[in-house]
Amino acid sequence: MTIQYCPMCAAPLVMRADAAEGGKVRLACPDGHWTHWDNPLPVLAALVELEGRILLARNAAWPEKMFALITGFMERGETPEQGVARELKEETNLDAGDIKLIGVYEFIRKNELIIAYHVKASGEIRLSEELVDYRLVAPEKLRPWPSGTGYAMADWMRARGLPVEFTDLPIQSPSRNNGIP
Numbered sequence: 001m002t003i004q005y006c007p008m009c010a011a012p013l014v015m016r017a018d019a020a021e022g023g024k025v026r027l028a029c030p031d032g033h034w035t036h037w038d039n040p041l042p043v044l045a046a047l048v049e050l051e052g053r054i055l056l057a058r059n060a061a062w063p064e065k066m067f068a069l070i071t072g073f074m075e076r077g078e079t080p081e082q083g084v085a086r087e088l089k090e091e092t093n094l095d096a097g098d099i100k101l102i103g104v105y106e107f108i109r110k111n112e113l114i115i116a117y118h119v120k121a122s123g124e125i126r127l128s129e130e131l132v133d134y135r136l137v138a139p140e141k142l143r144p145w146p147s148g149t150g151y152a153m154a155d156w157m158r159a160r161g162l163p164v165e166f167t168d169l170p171i172q173s174p175s176r177n178n179g180i181p
């Protein structure tokens, strides 16, 4: 969605150079009421471990063979760890136990910033409607993809002394803007 009008006075927004920031051009109200900062949005990602194996899930909107980490956005008022536990419960019915930060990764293509966690989970898997399939993969058999959450997976593997071999699977379907983060 592109914002076109000032939310204060409804004037059409214009591209304006911001003198205070080295002339960076931003969409803004011509009368200075409002600026569309367009800052990156944090997205949470969970590398979920269930009884020693890693859970990969396939989103209904993705092509077959594309499996990835559990991801979601934060809600106001929750910590990232609470957000990860909530998303995990909503999308898989699993309960989060130990939650540890893997790292923070760029996802410039979608103007997002990935905060990736390793989550030890327990319970029975019941997928939400967003997800259509899942796999449980032994850590040494993981093949990360060369993009945001794939780099998190690779770092997690390296920290355990596992060899990392990236997959060459296409990471984004060309007709949609909903590829794997």
Ligand SMILES: [Zn+2]
Binding pocket: 006, 007, 008, 009, 010, 011, 029, 030, 031, 032, 033, 034
């Ligand atoms: Zn205005």
